[in-house]
Amino acid sequence: MNFMSKLAKGLLSTALALAVAAPAMAEGKITVGGKGFTEQLIIAEMTKQLLEKHGYTVDKKDGMGTKILRAALENGEVDLYWEYTGTSLITFNKVTDRLSPEETYERVKQMDGEKGLVWLAPSKANNTYAFVVRPGNPKTDNLNTISDMAAAYRDGVEIQMGTSAEFPKRPDGLLGLEETYEFEAGRANVHPMDLGLTYPALANGDLDTISAQATDGQIAALNLRVLIDDKGFFPNYALTPVVRKEVLDQHPDLKDTLEAVSTKLDDATMQRLNSEVAVDKKTVEAVAADYLTSIGM
Known part of the structure; x- marks a missing residue:
C-alpha cells in the first residue's frame, strides 16, 4: 500500500471514529x-x-x-x-x-x-388567569375573591378593569367569567390594552384591577394581591x-x-x-x- 492509500485509509478511519463518538x-x-x-x-x-x-x-x-x-x-x-x-x-x-x-x-x-x-x-x-389588585385602593381593599369583585360590580361599583385585547372575547376569559359569577362589568369599565401597559396603569391608579397571568413577574415585584378564584372558573x-x-x-x-x-x-x-x-x-x-x-x- 503506497503512502497516499495509507493516508486516505487513516483519514477514513478517523472520520468513522468521530462519527461514532x-x-x-x-x-x-x-x-x-x-x-x-x-x-x-x-x-x-x-x-x-x-x-x-x-x-x-x-x-x-x-x-x-x-x-x-x-x-x-x-x-x-x-x-x-x-x-x-x-x-x-x-x-x-x-x-x-x-x-x-x-x-x-x-x-x-x-x-x-x-x-x-x-x-x-x-x-x-x-399560567392561569388571575385578577390582581394593588394595596391601598378603597375600591378593592375589601375584595378577597372574584365573588367579592362580582358583588361589587352588581352593587354599581365602577371598578376599572384592564385586560388583554383577547380577554373580553374569550369563553375562558371575561365572557365565561361573567356568566359563572353572575355579573356584568360593563363596557365602560373594561379597558383592553397591550399587556405591557396594564401593570403601570394599575400601579399609578388608572386601573383598579387587571386580568393578569399567574406567572407574571410583576405580581410579587409590585406587592399585588391575587383574588381567589373561589368558583374554580379558570382551568x-x-x-x-x-x-x-x-x-x-x-x-x-x-x-x-x-x-x-x-x-x-x-x-x-x-x-x-x-x-x-x-x-x-x-x-x-x-x-x-x-x-x-x-x-x-
Missing part, C-alpha cells in the same frame, strides 16, 4: 412560533437557541395572537410553539367540563392529536410544547430536546424569568440564554 447533529429548518407577551417571547427565544445548538436552522415567528398562531400551526406555517392546556381545551376544542389538570392535559392531547398536533410532556408552570394552563406530528416524525429528537426543558419549568421559575425581563429590563435573549446555561442545556 460524536452525537449526530440535527439537520433541517424549524419554524418556532410564539405569542406576544413576555413569557411567550422568552420561551420562543429559549426554544430557538436550544434548537440552534442542536444543529437546526430556526425561523422564529413570535408576537402573534393566540388564534392566528394556532391556525399557523395547523396549516404548517409554524412547526411548533408552546401552548397552554386550558387554552386548547376551551378556546380551540370548546370543552366546558370542569377537569383536573391531569384530565385537561389528557383531553387536549387526545383531541389535538386527531388534528395532527402532538402535545409533549407538560411543564409545572400553570389549568400548563405551559407545554406542541409540535406538528409530521415534523416530529421527521425529527423525533425534538421530543427529548423540548421535554428536557418543559419538565424543569414551574411557576416560580417562570415568575423569575418573566420578572427579569419585565421588571429588571434584561433582554429576552439574555434571559433565555442564562436559563439554558443554568440547566446545562
Whole structure:
C-alpha cells in the first residue's frame, strides 16, 4: 500500500471514529412560533437557541395572537410553539367540563392529536388567569375573591378593569367569567390594552384591577394581591410544547430536546424569568440564554 492509500485509509478511519463518538447533529429548518407577551417571547427565544445548538436552522415567528398562531400551526406555517392546556381545551376544542389538570392535559392531547398536533410532556408552570389588585385602593381593599369583585360590580361599583385585547372575547376569559359569577362589568369599565401597559396603569391608579397571568413577574415585584378564584372558573394552563406530528416524525429528537426543558419549568421559575425581563429590563435573549446555561442545556 503506497503512502497516499495509507493516508486516505487513516483519514477514513478517523472520520468513522468521530462519527461514532460524536452525537449526530440535527439537520433541517424549524419554524418556532410564539405569542406576544413576555413569557411567550422568552420561551420562543429559549426554544430557538436550544434548537440552534442542536444543529437546526430556526425561523422564529413570535408576537402573534393566540388564534392566528394556532391556525399557523395547523396549516404548517409554524412547526411548533408552546401552548397552554386550558387554552386548547376551551378556546380551540370548546370543552366546558370542569377537569383536573391531569384530565385537561389528557383531553387536549387526545383531541389535538386527531388534528395532527402532538402535545409533549407538560411543564409545572400553570399560567392561569388571575385578577390582581394593588394595596391601598378603597375600591378593592375589601375584595378577597372574584365573588367579592362580582358583588361589587352588581352593587354599581365602577371598578376599572384592564385586560388583554383577547380577554373580553374569550369563553375562558371575561365572557365565561361573567356568566359563572353572575355579573356584568360593563363596557365602560373594561379597558383592553397591550399587556405591557396594564401593570403601570394599575400601579399609578388608572386601573383598579387587571386580568393578569399567574406567572407574571410583576405580581410579587409590585406587592399585588391575587383574588381567589373561589368558583374554580379558570382551568389549568400548563405551559407545554406542541409540535406538528409530521415534523416530529421527521425529527423525533425534538421530543427529548423540548421535554428536557418543559419538565424543569414551574411557576416560580417562570415568575423569575418573566420578572427579569419585565421588571429588571434584561433582554429576552439574555434571559433565555442564562436559563439554558443554568440547566446545562
